[in-house]
Amino acid sequence: AQSVTQLGSHVSVSEGALVLLRCNYSSSVPPYLFWYVQYPNQGLQLLLKYTTGATLVKGINGFEAEFKKSETSFHLTKPSAHMSDAAEYFCAVTFGDSGTYKYIFGTGTRLKVLA
Amino acid sequence: GAVVSQHPSWVICKSGTSVKIECRSLDFQATTMFWYRQFPKQSLMLMATSNEGSKATYEQGVEKDKFLINHASLTLSTLTVTSAHPEDSSFYICSARGAGGPEVQYFGPGTRLTVT
Numbered sequence: 482a483q484s485v486t487q488l489g490s491h492v493s494v495s496e497g498a499l500v501l502l503r504c505n506y507s508s509s510v511p512p513y514l515f516w517y518v519q520y521p522n523q524g525l526q527l528l529l530k531y532t533t534g535a536t537l538v539k540g541i542n543g544f545e546a547e548f549k550k551s552e553t554s555f556h557l558t559k560p561s562a563h564m565s566d567a568a569e570y571f572c573a574v575t576f577g578d579s580g581t582y583k584y585i586f587g588t589g590t591r592l593k594v595l596a
Numbered sequence: 597g598a599v600v601s602q603h604p605s606w607v608i609c610k611s612g613t614s615v616k617i618e619c620r621s622l623d624f625q626a627t628t629m630f631w632y633r634q635f636p637k638q639s640l641m642l643m644a645t646s647n648e649g650s651k652a653t654y655e656q657g658v659e660k661d662k663f664l665i666n667h668a669s670l671t672l673s674t675l676t677v678t679s680a681h682p683e684d685s686s687f688y689i690c691s692a693r694g695a696g697g698p699e700v701q702y703f704g705p706g707t708r709l710t711v712t
């Protein structure tokens with residue numbers, strides 16, 4: 482079955498430190514992968530996506546993610562955390578095999594940035 | 597580009613009444629829209645997929661008679677929660693597809709529904 486797993490429901494980092502949020506997926510067909518950020522009481526904002534091509538994807542706000550097929554992973558990183566990065570982050574995966582492209586979301590990781 | 601709006605952003609209604617939530621794609625035509633429900637501190641749960649001009653497809657376990665979805669135009673989908681009860685209180689988020697490829701969804705800001 483197709484699924485996505487986010488390791489760590491809560492992650493705390495110091496301001497200026499590396500941010501690493503983990504996402505692994507399970508799929509028998511090529512996935513499309515996404516990272517979204519959600520601030521309190523708001524909708525989801527697309528940070529970045531991987532569809533095809535270059536496996537290292539750069540997004541907004543200094544975030545990037547690398548698609549590693551061999552590890553079935555799509556971890557999100559940012560070299561230096563900022564206080565404004567504190568939010569909930571969701572990894573999502575979809576597939577084109579059925580034509581519906583429904584998203585499967587991970588359970589989310591709440592990022593806390595410590596001053 | 598690819599902006600999705602929702603109205604209202606929050607609503608309080610009494611138990612037994614119905615409430616309608618609108619989802620609009622402001623600068624693109626959305627052939628498909630999705631409705632999600634999010635419980636506090638949890639992930640998004642897909643409720644239904646709606647295609648313009650056709651009936652919505654509901655996910656397993658979602659009551660289609662309770663959550664009425666209409667997608668009458670390429671820029672508007674509505675979710676009506678009928679005979680609302682306190683357990684329907686939640687954060688409802690819509691998304692739209694149509695710009696940027698079939699695999700990309702653009703999300704609205706969400707609607708907080710509280711049923712008293």
